[in-house]
Amino acid sequence: MESPSLLAQAPRLATQPRIPSSVFEGLFVRGLEPNSQLARALVTEGYDPKCPEVDYPVQVWKRCVALARDLAYGELSDADAYRILGRKLTEGFADTLVGRVAAVALPMIGAARVVERLPRYLAMMGRPDLDVQLVPVGERARRITIPDTHNRPEFIAGALEVALERAHVQPIVSVEDRSHLGFRLLVRW
DSSP states (O other): OHHHHHHHHHHOOOOOOOOEHHHHHIIIIIOOOOOOOHHHHHHHHTTOSOOOEEEHHHHHHHHHHHHHHHHHHHHHHHHHHHHHHHHHHHHHHSSHHHHHHTTTTHHHHHHHHHHHTTTHHHTTOOOOOOOOEEESSSSSSSEEEEOOOSSOOOHHHHHHHHHHHTTTTTEEEEEEETTTTEEEEEOOO
């Protein structure tokens, strides 16, 4: 039997994140405009675009994104495919009711504030659990550590690129580090 002190120190299992249907709509309905093969496959994985639920377990999200990667961009490398999917997410999400509210402000607030609001944007997309760390690297760059084990770093990089482009800058988002605990991006504009 384990000692009580070890049990007290053991991390408690956190509730798994739930991803709002507006995020699914942004990527799979508006961003990708799925063909019948992808639409049928999404239903098999737990997301029916014709009959959306309020939100979905993050595991459904992960399966659907991986499926879209294979069916829509199977010929590309993982890094390229996930970056494109991240771009499609932001482009499509900006066309949803929820996304339009956030997207309208991007050109007015500027690149630095877009990056500073990343934790808020991630929370809106179902990830309030992420403790995002932002470190300035000069006036026009930020190092961002995101403890996300559910999304690929290239996916988030692509999504962030589109948000910054809508703020009227040409971003360069690179993956600096990745581990089983998350990843670090360097964002420059």
